[in-house]
Amino acid sequence: MTDPETLTVPDGDARYSRIDLIELAVLDDEFDGSRATGAVVRLVKGPRPSRKQTQETRR
Numbered sequence: 001m002t003d004p005e006t007l008t009v010p011d012g013d014a015r016y017s018r019i020d021l022i023e024l025a026v027l028d029d030e031f032d033g034s035r036a037t038g039a040v041v042r043l044v045k046g047p048r049p050s051r052k053q054t055q056e057t058r059r
Helices: 051-058
Strands: 021-028 037-044
Touching: none
Parallel strands: none
Antiparallel strands: 021 037
């Protein structure tokens, strides 16, 4: 990965808390035996709270 990467994070919902994760995965066959070499940037969206958690938060 030598070029700049753009990562667009969509807006959340102001009523619900959510923690997202930005992950950088580096693959290096010589080190990890993955048979790949490169890097990937990923957005892992956090779980949306359950209905029960939402009701508890509002109280």
